Amino acid sequence: MAGPSFRQSLTDPQQLGSQVFFAVAFVIVLLFQRDSTVEGTNVSLAFAVLPGILGMMVAIGGLQGAAGSLAVEREDGTLLRAKAVPNGMVGYLTGRVVSVSLGAILGLVIIFVPGLFLIPELTGIGLTGRLTFLWVLALGLLATLPIGAVIGSLAKNPNTVNGLVTLPIIGITAISGIFYPIFALPGWVQVIAQVFPIYWLGLGLRSAFLPDSAASVEIRVNGIELGYQVVGEGEPLILLHGGFGSVEMFGPNVELLAAGRQVIGVDLQSHGRSPATDRPMRFETMADDIATLIRSLGFERAAIMGFSLGGAVGLRTAIQQPAVVERLVLVSTVFKRHGWFPEMTAGMDAMGPEIAGELLQTPMYEAYQRVAPRVEDWPVLVRQVTDVVKVDYDWSAEIPGLSMPVMLVIGDADGMPPSHAVEFFGLLGGGQRDASWDRSGMTHHRLATLPGVTHYDINVVPALSAAAIPFLDCAAVW
């Protein structure tokens, strides 16, 4: 049954036509996207959206193939014919499942083959990725075929199938995170999207194609939820962004760091992917969150790299929970509030919840809009951050007790004078004497001042990871 039936469906201009139409349309989309990259990464946009597109093709092929053929064949008597023959229904269904599946796969091939030329990353998918691709594909067809069959049985005539299938698929695709992250949508829309297989197909195929990145997860720690992204493989590095930001704030540094380790980019309380909470924002509580997160992820300890507000959280984690911090990279981080230039602290003092509106034009809000579970919670985040930056602190007494290696990285035009970093380095025990020929006089702490770098670009300059990677890679026993 399968053989001839597939041959029939292949020679069916209508059925084949819609598959080819969608496939060609998507190839054109990929053609336009191949030179753009996903913001903050060097992943091409085409590569990032391809799994979603393939997922959508599977869904369209499965749903429309099953619904369309069933509606037509119920009308023209094929089904009745099958019923009139012993075991005919079994034969019919087997044939249909095979032919619809092959049809859907044909659609994938039409996208995939040009894709291999347009998207060089495709050839780099490993065996695991390929296997994942296959089982997600099989599962996707398994999920969509019965739904298509139900729609096909409900449709009064073959024409209504298009209305019942094609339009809803386009709608569901729009909310299923195929072309942009689902986190950017209101919660109830996400719930709707997650009811349908397209979302899961996209997610599954993304995990097959992009095993190292873009896998977003949420975890519950200390009564709040933290969103984080895992990129790369190897020793864990907890990456903590600055105020108002999310892990995307590190730009290309995420991928650069991930080349040699597993980067766990955590969005701090109420930031980015982490849902807003009404818990007051304090460095100390956020530090406990990070320590709990490290343990919850199953690590005994992990390296932490934090920028600005995230650096303060990283520093507090090292002070409060030294056992979980393997080493620490503090980027543009002060150990006391008055370490900042006076105009910085004055600016922080002047900040209030009312600046939420002004910040709407910043890249921070743009990123928030893309990843936050509820965009309307932006003012909550602004209120909490403007609160915490007013808190006065001086942790100088606790610095000398830090046992893990600490690296300080600042820009030579940063928000604090280089002398503050030097003072910080001195508190750690660094820069006290000549290291001597055999380096016996030096500590395991490091200090880097990046030339021509400010507080507002130190997070995105590749020089940051270039400076930090040798420190992170160093395997010496301290």
Add this chain to the structure above:
Amino acid sequence: MAGDVDGWAHHAEPAGEPAVIAVQNLQMRYGSVDVLKGIGFTARRGEVITLLGPNGAGKTTTIEILEGFRRRSAGEVSVLGVDPGNGNEHWRARMGVVLQSWRDHGRWRVRDLLDHLARYYVPYSTPERQRPYDVDELIQTVGLGEQAGQKIASLSGGQRRRLDVAIGIIGRPELLFLDESTAGFDPHARRDFHDLVHRLSDLDNATILLATHDLDEAEKLADRILILAGGRIVANGSADQLVRQVAGRAEVRWSRGGEHLVHSTDDASRFVRELFAQHGEEIADLEVRRASLEDTYMAMVHRYETGHVEEAVTEFEGASR
């Protein structure tokens, strides 16, 4: 009334052999409309039964219930010894079905489809009844030899029906349902089809239930005719029996002294004898016309179509008794 008809059917059945089809008080209701109001009949092995009736009389509904494609509202039905509602694949393999209209598998070639469907019957072959028929032989038998390699969509209406019949009998059925099977046949194709039906029932001892509204076809093919009207079987017997049943009443026309007269009577011979005894040579233009099966059937159909259903049924029953 229905009981009488039923009793008549049982009377015709030889004792000892189980009926291939046995229907008692079958009722079917769509929403609030009673389509079948309690019909009953039986069919023996090798018997050709025609279900005759106007459009909408319930012929197709009856056949679909017997085929197991439709669930009945009430009544006892046994087909090949099984309730069609519970028929399994083995039961399904023993029957053939030719429905009213089929437009399926248009892109398949004639021989491919027949060969493909034939394979489903292979597991049900027995030494006594080899299944399926040889595909090429059957294609020749139904006269599609020249079209064997053609796409089904390119067949003419008559060729398409021949293919449907071929598909219906490919599994060498013990029971064959034919629903309006010769609609669209030319006289030659119809003759071939009738030969095929006779061959099936004579050589293969198949029971055939054929629904039609074509009286001529019913008379030519059927061992027994069931006339269905208004959801009831209003007549059940061979064509001869039915003609005799309904032909009792005759119309006598004559003229006397330039005046044309008509009289309807149950006993035409006696009326004419008396007519001559009374008026002798004054009688001219004498004509005695017996009502044919067709006359009565047409009258019944006419009344049915104009809405006098119950009346038509009752009157026809009266006439057929």
